[in-house]
Amino acid sequence: MPGFVPLGEAERLLAAVDAADWRTDLQRRVQHYGWRYDYRERRVAADMRIGPLPDWLAPVVSSVGDVPEFQRRPDQVIVNEYLPGQGISGHVDCEPCFGPVIASLSLTGHAEMVFRKSRTGERRSLILEPLMLIVLSAEARYDWTHEIPARKSDHIDGQRKARTRRVSLTFRTVTV
Numbered sequence: 497m498p499g500f501v502p503l504g505e506a507e508r509l510l511a512a513v514d515a516a517d518w519r520t521d522l523q524r525r526v527q528h529y530g531w532r533y534d535y536r537e538r539r540v541a542a543d544m545r546i547g548p549l550p551d552w553l554a555p556v557v558s559s560v561g562d563v564p565e566f567q568r569r570p571d572q573v574i575v576n577e578y579l580p581g582q583g584i585s586g587h588v589d590c591e592p593c594f595g596p597v598i599a600s601l602s603l604t605g606h607a608e609m610v611f612r613k614s615r616t617g618e619r620r621s622l623i624l625e626p627l628m629l630i631v632l633s634a635e636a637r638y639d640w641t642h643e644i645p646a647r648k649s650d651h652i653d654g655q656r657k658a659r660t661r662r663v664s665l666t667f668r669t670v671t672v
């Protein structure tokens with residue numbers, strides 16, 4: 497969904513993100529809201545609840561929750577920051593931890609996202625652009641992995657485009 501939020505809203509969210517503290521235990525910086533997620537053990541447990549989402553996230557969580565695929569309002573948001581050369585390896589989001597719909601909003605920066613269907617080896621790709629929301633449900637949520645290759649540029653519209661800092665918000669419903 498290109499242009500899911502207006503530019504001013506993305507700028508407001510980015511300013512709030514940049515005023516908050518980052519976790520630095522992964523290769524890329526992240527922030528967790530609502531619930532912590534344990535990347536190593538691929539786990540969320542009842543004692544990993546942080547608390548209600550902060551007020552600055554309320555408008556965007558409400559808009560994302562209104563996307564028809566979501567049957568309940570997201571209660572976890574993870575901020576990911578990718579500097580040029582950083583990415584995220586292929587994965588299906590933890591099945592027992594999170595509900596059937598995952599969404600990701602790009603606040604700034606372009607990057608190619610690659611989808612692979614493990615059973616058939618099919619590959620598709622999508623250029624994620626600022627203000628775009630992607631919604632993964634059904635087959636896209638469970639049968640395809642998604643990844644952002646760790647590289648410094650992408651091939652976009654026949655041209656090599658250098659990456660800049662990319663920041664995204666992912667929205668999930670926790671099912672513990």
Ligand SMILES: O=C(O)CCC(=O)C(=O)O
Nearest residue numbers: 574576584589600664666
């Ligand atoms: O940065 C993104 O848009 C996707 C992030 C992602 O796949 C994840 O946090 O599991």
